[in-house]
Amino acid sequence: GAVVSQHPSWVICKSGTSVKIECRSLDFQATTMFWYRQFPKQSLMLMATSNEGSKATYEQGVEKDKFLINHASLTLSTLTVTSAHPEDSSFYICSAGGTGPYEQYFGPGTRLTVT
């Protein structure tokens, strides 16, 4: 089946620094990728939709200048959390859409802790 990977699986960074999270579709091409954020004991919240070669579409309330998304190829999307603060500490999950209208495959998630 389709596999989506994320790197790193966990990261600790200091407040004020930036951190990049990679999302890769390993065995299929994904024209669309999605980024979610999940706080402890809460559900997943869609942050943005990224399409290969175009600007990402952000959900209401998500700061596009803080969460930079790049989808430069059909197998890679990156999320950069800029000037991270402790409140950005969360579990970040990506997913990739396949060729069918109902295919979406999730990555294993990245645990970000900002100290």
Add this chain to the structure above:
Amino acid sequence: DAKTTQPTSMDCAEGRAANLPCNHSTISGNEYVYWYRQIHSQGPQYIIHGLKNNETNEMASLIITEDRKSSTLILPHATLRDTAVYYCIVESTGNQFYFGTGTSLTVIP
């Protein structure tokens, strides 16, 4: 926003069928019903999806009411490894999933 409502939590005895309900009274004609589950600190795992007809795969069965306003996910023989949060999602073709609160299923030995 999520278009579904689910009970917050449920328990099920190991080996018995787990029936997880979901209400989606505002579902549109072209929207599918998806079920995913999330085991602690992992990404969501696809279980099953359907449009109008009941569906079955190796993991579960999905029963959708005739008016499509609700559905039930059935795990026929629950095991301890089925303990997870189960999410019911309705979506058309954009693949933008808006997750609700889900149902935390605990399988009891």
